[in-house]
Amino acid sequence: MITTTGLTKVYRSGDREVTALDGVDLHVREGEVYGVIGQSGAGKSTLIRCLNLLERPTSGTVTVAGQELTSLAGRGQRASAPLRAARSHIGMVFQHFNLLSSRTVQDNVELPLEILKVDRRERSRKALELLDLVGLADKAKAYPAQLSGGQKQRVGIARALAGDPKVLLSDEATSALDPETTRSILQLLRDLNRKLGLTIVLITHEMDVVKTICDSAALMKNGRVVEQGTVAELLATPGSELARELFPVGGEPSADDRTVVDITFHGAAATRPVISELSRTYNVDISILGAAMDTVGGKQVGRMRIELPGRFEENVVPIGFLREQGLQVDVADVAGAADATAEAVDDAVTPAPAGALQKEGAK
């Protein structure tokens, strides 16, 4: 649905150059909710602005719904008519809502329809229908200043949907909202995604947002996408920082002579009760130190940290059993186990303790 290839954006001021995007290849499938996460300054804001060419990329291409937008860009600051037409079918919502305070809620939603030259009666009908969809039918005549933050964002969403977009871009749409309002806005986005088959690209710095609604995610650092894929794909990637952040497991071993194992559930194996099977088969006592599990499409996915009695050498067989089940098993470094989870993947090169079965990137 959205593809970028080699997207690069360099800002020049005087003789200084700042590379905001450094060869980003993004692939967003139709009908999915795609989250781009990264710290501020990672380039995600530039990236989403390049998707509808609010920012002109320095090089690279952007294709949305089969149309290569980068070929439509006119010269200079002004957008060509074809680009403007393409933009009117790409919805966008903003962190600070960007509603016109001089217009009522209904008139705000009608603005994109005015740009599309829809006649007055049809505009009104459509605007009211959209306001109903976002649950604000009774606020049509109010001014934005009279609304709460969450309500304003609902108006922003209704407005973004006015051009019947196939794609919705969300620029930190929930970052100015409190946690509860954030949840309700994310729920709304999820509903719209399912009901309308809307493809949503959202950028955020909050992992919770990705956790709540994203089917796929990309992690940005210094203008590059360092990881991307569906949640299941990320989980299947050894050492994936995103997977670790999405499914954080903590917990320290209760004593020195214990083996701590991180198990990642994904794919077909995830449906079976492996932990109790393990316990019964080998007659071992298993403590669950931490777990972050989710049900996606009827399957359990996520990560779990368990503790087995005895040192690693004594547990080679049970660990082998887990691997045979098709699970990804990483033996945690006991000494470093305490601080294992929340850290960046960069230091995953820490030497692992003696153990032939140690996986790459395990810790």
Place this chain on the structure above:
Amino acid sequence: MQPLLYDNTLDTLFMVWWSTFYAVLIGIPVGVLLHLTQRGAVLQNVVVNKVLGAIVNIGRSFPFLILIVVLIPFTRLLVGVSIGPTGAVVPLALAAIPFFARLVEAALREVDHGLVEAAHAMGGGTWTIVFKVLLPQALPALIAGVTTLVIQLIGYSAIAGAVGGGGLGNLAYTYGYQQYETSLMIATVVELILLVTLVQILGDVVVRRLARRGGRASSFRVGLRRTRTEEPVAVTEAA
């Protein structure tokens, strides 16, 4: 004394009305153009921006009295006379256009850039940006600017009056000052004060009404951003 005061008041209102009319008519497009051609804006054009800015600055730096004199041939060409209320409208309007253009530019600068970006994201072109975003959003500031403009023109019209333009300024000068009719002079001054006060109050009421709609009562974090619409009130006082 009363018919004299009445006639000259009408002359002043005539001058202020028409010079305001032309200043707004031409000042808004000039202000919009100044805003749109600046660096990073939709119609970014350094040459147009610099030239227009220079013309505006020259217009604004002329002492009004000199401007009247310099413009005499031009005024005569345009309206046939160079004295009287009609003749005064030309220099008044020409002095007011650059003044108001800068007020318009300042008002547009206060419009949140996010709104412009949102309109671009919807597929809006320059026309949409100007007529559906910039001007409506800047309306309170523009009204405050017109208030300042009218008051400025009342003052200028008195200067124009003193050098043959007619109106209250002429009255105060010829009768009050030159013929020592102190009471008439005081009456004229009082009337000018009342006029200015009335215009200011009227402008403030309209601005406040518009601003209330746009949001002092706004909530949450955007509160700071949205209350920008309140600033025009301050502009009036500062100008």
